[in-house]
Amino acid sequence: MKEIIRAEDLVLSYGKGNNRRIILDHINFSLSEGQIFGIVGLSGAGKTSLLRTFNLLNTPDSGKIVFDGIEITSLDDVKLREIRKKIGVVFQNFNLFRSKTVIENIAFPLILDGTSKKEAFKKVSAIAEELGLSHRLNAYPSQLSGGEQQRVAIARALITDPKLILLDEPTSSLDPLTTKKILNLVLEINERHNVTFIVVTHEMEVVKRICDSVAFLKFGKIDFLGSTHEFFIKVENGDIEDFGEKIEEEILPELIAEFDKNHIFRVIFWGENTKKPVLWETAKKFDIKINILYGKIEKFKLGNYGSLIIEVEGKGIEEFVEELRNSVYSIEPLRIF
Amino acid sequence: MIAELYKATFETIYMIFFSGFLATIFGIPLGVGLYMSSRSKKYNKVYFILDTFVNVFRSIPFIILVLLLIPLTKKVIGTIIGTNAAVFNLTIAAIPFMARLSENSFNNLPGGIVDSAKSMGMTNWQFVTKVLLPETLAEQIANITVLLINLVAYTAIAGAVGAGGLGQLAINYGYYRFQWDAVLYSVIILILISQGIQFLGNRFSNLFRR
Numbered sequence: 001m002k003e004i005i006r007a008e009d010l011v012l013s014y015g016k017g018n019n020r021r022i023i024l025d026h027i028n029f030s031l032s033e034g035q036i037f038g039i040v041g042l043s044g045a046g047k048t049s050l051l052r053t054f055n056l057l058n059t060p061d062s063g064k065i066v067f068d069g070i071e072i073t074s075l076d077d078v079k080l081r082e083i084r085k086k087i088g089v090v091f092q093n094f095n096l097f098r099s100k101t102v103i104e105n106i107a108f109p110l111i112l113d114g115t116s117k118k119e120a121f122k123k124v125s126a127i128a129e130e131l132g133l134s135h136r137l138n139a140y141p142s143q144l145s146g147g148e149q150q151r152v153a154i155a156r157a158l159i160t161d162p163k164l165i166l167l168d169e170p171t172s173s174l175d176p177l178t179t180k181k182i183l184n185l186v187l188e189i190n191e192r193h194n195v196t197f198i199v200v201t202h203e204m205e206v207v208k209r210i211c212d213s214v215a216f217l218k219f220g221k222i223d224f225l226g227s228t229h230e231f232f233i234k235v236e237n238g239d240i241e242d243f244g245e246k247i248e249e250e251i252l253p254e255l256i257a258e259f260d261k262n263h264i265f266r267v268i269f270w271g272e273n274t275k276k277p278v279l280w281e282t283a284k285k286f287d288i289k290i291n292i293l294y295g296k297i298e299k300f301k302l303g304n305y306g307s308l309i310i311e312v313e314g315k316g317i318e319e320f321v322e323e324l325r326n327s328v329y330s331i332e333p334l335r336i337f
Numbered sequence: 338m339i340a341e342l343y344k345a346t347f348e349t350i351y352m353i354f355f356s357g358f359l360a361t362i363f364g365i366p367l368g369v370g371l372y373m374s375s376r377s378k379k380y381n382k383v384y385f386i387l388d389t390f391v392n393v394f395r396s397i398p399f400i401i402l403v404l405l406l407i408p409l410t411k412k413v414i415g416t417i418i419g420t421n422a423a424v425f426n427l428t429i430a431a432i433p434f435m436a437r438l439s440e441n442s443f444n445n446l447p448g449g450i451v452d453s454a455k456s457m458g459m460t461n462w463q464f465v466t467k468v469l470l471p472e473t474l475a476e477q478i479a480n481i482t483v484l485l486i487n488l489v490a491y492t493a494i495a496g497a498v499g500a501g502g503l504g505q506l507a508i509n510y511g512y513y514r515f516q517w518d519a520v521l522y523s524v525i526i527l528i529l530i531s532q533g534i535q536f537l538g539n540r541f542s543n544l545f546r547r
Contacts, residue, residue: 057452084458095449098547099471109457112467140547 001032003069004164004196005054010063012049012220021047024060025220031213035162036190036197036301038207038228041217047200048092050217051166052192054088054198056080068163085113088157088165088195092172094196095151096141096156103128103137106155113160126203127155131185147178153257158189165189167199183209205279208232208300216240229270229305229329235334236307237266252309255293259311262333264293265321269306270329285323288314309334338519341506346526348420349502352495353488353530356427360488361481363428364435367391370463371436372443376410387436394433399491402430423500426492435484442476445468475545482538491530503527 012024023046052058054065056072065073068208072083096105106127107120116125128134131151141149150170157165167186171179174206187210189195199206207214207228214231216224224231224240234240256264267279283290294309312320324331367387374384397405402428407417414422448467454468470477481526496504511520 052452055456057455081458081460084456087456087457089453091449091453093449095447095453097453097468097472099474099545112457112459112463143545273501334545 006030006063038211045217046220088162092169094153286316286320345506359428360431367436368439393435418499438480478542
């Protein structure tokens with residue numbers, strides 16, 4: 001797949017001398033077209049700062065950003081303006097122009113580029129229809145709800161057919177239902193227009209539902225880079241600390257208290273096998289008794305993710321585990337936190 | 338005296354609005370210059386020059402400024418007394434004031450809006466005409482209102498040095514001839530003018546608040 005954006009050794013700092021604070025510390029990654037990439041981490045980890053370097057709202061101290069084959073970190077103002085037009089941005093606070101109506105806001109990037117008002121408005125109508133904004137076109141931003149403002153911001157980012165859209169905390173100010181709608185919308189746009197998204201978020205829900213892969217930032221460094229389900233396994237295992245969702249920390253000790261710790265395993269299902277009775281089949285083969293202590297299944301962007309904690313009893317435990325390893329994503333002795 | 342009051346009122350209004358108009362069309366662009374140069378490393382020096390210029394002119398008391406401007410006024414207007422000479426002086430005094438007011442409003446434009454504009458890859462000219470000015474329109478109208486009311490006070494001062502208008506009437510009849518009713522009427526009319534400007538300014542500004 002074609003690469004759309006790449007970061008090489010990005011370093012960003014604020015302040016000078018003794019007050020210099022490193023915000024981004026040698027960030028490297030590459031992203032191919034059509035992906036939805038999540039940047040996650042706690043507040044202050046540098047997520048938004050990183051996002052803002054992608055269209056050079058923040059200028060990195062050193063390092064390169066290559067967008068669509070062009071190194072944008074060394075461009076002059078005129079060329080940079082042209083690049084910025086190809087990258088849509090949806091800001092956390094939407095940042096709509098208060099003096100412009102919805103239709104004027106969405107059409108604005110086109111008008112700037114010299115498209116006639118008539119033509120621009122026609123294109124807006126089509127996108128507004130897609131995003132369910134048709135009835136609000138003549139309202140001012142202050143008259144809209146948060147979800148509506150968010151959709152206007154997305155429409156405004158989409159109108160120029162950008163290759164890449166940057167989303168900064170797209171759902172942090174929305175209620176659960178609106179969040180779901182916005183996330184579905186992002187998935188739809190991603191599929192229909194093959195637009196690449198980079199999403200900054202601190203919400204696990206967003207990562208699970210829409211991201212193909214994830215970068216976890218910690219103190220300005222990439223602590224994890226990989227696919228969403230791998231990230232999730234690490235989080236559940238407690239390998240990535242401080243990001244919540246460590247598996248039911250409170251109930252787990254109680255659950256496993258009365259069992260032999262060596263007989264407790266965590267099984268991860270991912271993709272195809274989440275729908276097959278592999279556990280039962282394998283257990284039957286080795287005459288193993290399975291006691292399910294904990295389990296859940298969740299829908300990720302690329303498939304279903306299942307997580308089980310089981311206690312096994314019987315003679316051929318080792319063989320059972322080896323056999324099962326072939327048909328599930330992973331099986332490992334449970335680590336006790 | 339009624340006839341003179343009429344004439345003086347007209348002169349005062351003429352001076353306020355004419356100089357207010359000129360100060361606006363020169364002051365706001367100067368404010369834009371201040372704002373834009375303050376945000377650019379490249380034009381750092383331009384900002385320093387404009388900023389100093391504005392500070393210097395705003396520091397000089399109006400009555401002193403009028404004296405200092407006498408030679409220039411004579412050259413430009415041809416005379417140093419009368420309403421037109423006053424309009425010239427008032428405009429010079431009001432431009433830096435208006436520039437500072439508008440610069441303040443520009444600075445209050447949320448950073449997010451500026452980011453948003455930058456991300457669209459617009460030119461500086463597009464930014465000024467399509468974002469900066471429209472987004473701060475309501476505040477600029479409020480600024481113009483403040484400016485005009487300041488000019489009400491300034492015209493009265495200008496009246497002391499032969500500008501005509503209500504200020505001069507009050508001084509000539511009241512201060513020199515002890516006709517306190519003339520002073521009273523002048524002051525009442527000045528208050529009414531101020532009130533009227535404030536009322537209309539608020540109304541008009543609110544029209545553009547979104």
